[in-house]
Amino acid sequence: MRARPTLEKVAARAGVSRATASRVVNGSTRVAPRIREAVNRAVEELGYVPNQAARSLVTQRADSIALVFPEPATRVFSDDPTFAGIIRGVSLEIEEADKQLVLMLTGPDGSYQRVERYATNGHVDGVIVASMHGTDPLPGILTRRGVPVVCGGRPSVPGDLRYVDMDNAGGAERAVRHLVERGRRRIATIAGPQDMIAGIDRLAGYRDVLRDSDHRSIVAVGDFTRESGAIAMRQLLADDPDLDAVFVANDLMALGALRTLGRAGRAVPGDVAVVGFDDIPAAAYAEPPLTTVRQPTVEMGRRLARMVLDPEDRAPVVLPTELVVRESTRRS
Numbered sequence: 001m002r003a004r005p006t007l008e009k010v011a012a013r014a015g016v017s018r019a020t021a022s023r024v025v026n027g028s029t030r031v032a033p034r035i036r037e038a039v040n041r042a043v044e045e046l047g048y049v050p051n052q053a054a055r056s057l058v059t060q061r062a063d064s065i066a067l068v069f070p071e072p073a074t075r076v077f078s079d080d081p082t083f084a085g086i087i088r089g090v091s092l093e094i095e096e097a098d099k100q101l102v103l104m105l106t107g108p109d110g111s112y113q114r115v116e117r118y119a120t121n122g123h124v125d126g127v128i129v130a131s132m133h134g135t136d137p138l139p140g141i142l143t144r145r146g147v148p149v150v151c152g153g154r155p156s157v158p159g160d161l162r163y164v165d166m167d168n169a170g171g172a173e174r175a176v177r178h179l180v181e182r183g184r185r186r187i188a189t190i191a192g193p194q195d196m197i198a199g200i201d202r203l204a205g206y207r208d209v210l211r212d213s214d215h216r217s218i219v220a221v222g223d224f225t226r227e228s229g230a231i232a233m234r235q236l237l238a239d240d241p242d243l244d245a246v247f248v249a250n251d252l253m254a255l256g257a258l259r260t261l262g263r264a265g266r267a268v269p270g271d272v273a274v275v276g277f278d279d280i281p282a283a284a285y286a287e288p289p290l291t292t293v294r295q296p297t298v299e300m301g302r303r304l305a306r307m308v309l310d311p312e313d314r315a316p317v318v319l320p321t322e323l324v325v326r327e328s329t330r331r332s
Contacts, residue, residue, distance in 0.1 A: 005046040013042035064100040065090075065308055066124040068115055068138070069131050073105055080224070080252055081280050082297050086130055086152060089301020097309055099125070112138040120145045126308035128152060134195040150308040152300065153197045154316070164303045164317040168198050171293035171321030172205025175247050175275040178291070180213050182329055184245035184273055188218035190232040190257060192249035199224075202249040202277060218243060222253045229253025233260035244272055245329075251276040251283045251292055258286060258328075273329040288327035295321050 011021035016035055024031050024039040025048075031039075042048070067090050069076050069083065076083045087103065094101045102124060106112050119127050119142055129139050130152030139149045139161050151163040179187050189206045192199025203219070210217050220235045222228030229248060233256065236243060248254035254276030258268060266272050268288055276283060279294035296319055307313045 005048040007048070009046055010039065010042045010048050013046060014038040063098070064102050064124045065094050065305065066102045066104050066115070066119060066127045068104045068106060068127060068129045070106045070112070070129070070133055070136055070138070071131050075225075076105060079226070079282075080250075082250075082278060083131070085297025086301040086304070089298040089303075090128060090305045091301075092298075093302045093305030093309075097305075099309075106138070112136070112141070116141055116145075119147045126150070128304045128308050130304070132156070132196070133193070148308055148311055150304050152304055154201075156197055156200075160314075162307055162314055162316070164300055164307060164319070166198070166295045166300065166319050167321045168201035169205035169208070171277060171295065171323070172202040172247065172249075173209050174321070174323045175277065175291075175293050176206050176209040178323060178325070178329065179245040179247065179273055179275060180209065180215070182245075182273060182331070185215065186218065186240060186243040187215055187245040187247065188220070188236045188240065188243045190229055190236070190246060190248040190253050191219055191221045192253075193223050194221060199249060206247055222249070222256075224250050224253060226252045226256040229256030230260045231256075233257035234264075237261075237264055237266075245274070246272060247275045247277075249277055251278040251280045251290060254290055254292070255282060255286060258290070262287075269327070269329050269331060275329060279324055283324075284326065286328070291326045291329040292324055293321050294324050295319070 007021055008018055011018045014021060016039060020031060020035060021039050024036050091101050104115050106115055115138060126148035127142055128150050132151060132153055135157050139151055139155065142149045143161065151161055154163050154165045155161045176187060187210065191203040194200055207217055218236060218240050220232035222232045229252065236246065246257060248257050254274055257274060261268055261272055268274055276290050276292035279292045283290040283292045300319055303317050
């Protein structure tokens with residue numbers, strides 16, 4: 001078995017000292033370009049791979065970023081592509097920065113101690129916490145321990161935590177205003193979980209428009225899953241059989257609502273107009289194609305990664321959303 005190349009062999013091949021070779025391998029700029037080139041050429045020729053543990057001791061960096069979802073694996077790896085979009089955006093930016101991405105799930109019981117131990121023991125240079133529920137203590141704990149943290153979504157507790165969010169309230173307002181402008185009079189909503197900022201803000205946007213237009217609020221609450229949307233739609237039809245529109249706080253729940261409406265013999269959009277939120281790929285292929293609010297999840301992931309990589313970047317970011325009109329709100 002071939003012996004693994006060592007830093008001493010790299011130094012010998014390049015004709016420099018071990019200390020100089022180490023500086024080059026660890027990214028120091030205090031080395032002449034000619035010497036840097038010789039060391040890098042030796043690294044390539046020998047196939048030398050730095051010892052990450054030793055390198056971390058020298059640089060005081062782990063060259064890794066943790067992306068934490070306080071969700072069970074069944075939710076993150078479900079048919080909801082919102083998580084995949086954030087992961088993709090973060091990974092693209094982390095890869096460009098020549099760092100590693102560590103994906104961690106804390107599960108429904110909020111067992112954040114494992115993540116806390118991992119992050120505070122120096123295994124990562126920063127943590128992104130996305131899809132937060134309630135007053136999640138993890139971001140505050142890590143910040144107090146000196147770990148750079150960025151939140152995906154505005155934290156529910158006021159403070160100085162850095163975050164990247166979507167214009168959830170504004171997107172909901174545009175969706176509901178669209179229904180009002182289409183002449184819909186009894187506009188219901190299937191709201192998202194009320195322990196999540198996205199669910200809270202989208203419900204607030206719905207209520208703000210109806211308050212201004214003198215419409216009555218008709219509310220059911222789901223948990224952002226397709227099945228919860230189907231159940232909530234049955235509840236809404238039982239509570240108000242004459243409703244003629246529904247704004248749904250995400251597309252998966254909207255797809256469940258469409259199924260319930262079809263089984264109840266309600267034509268969409270003839271009897272009931274439906275608007276979702278997210279613009280997942282399945283929205284365009286629903287029957288009928290779903291009007292929805294597009295949110296840039298990949299860009300959100302990129303912004304989260306850039307912010308956690310730059311400790312000086314502290315200004316909150318709120319990304320714009322866009323209404324995409326399709327057949328589910330167009331009268332024939």
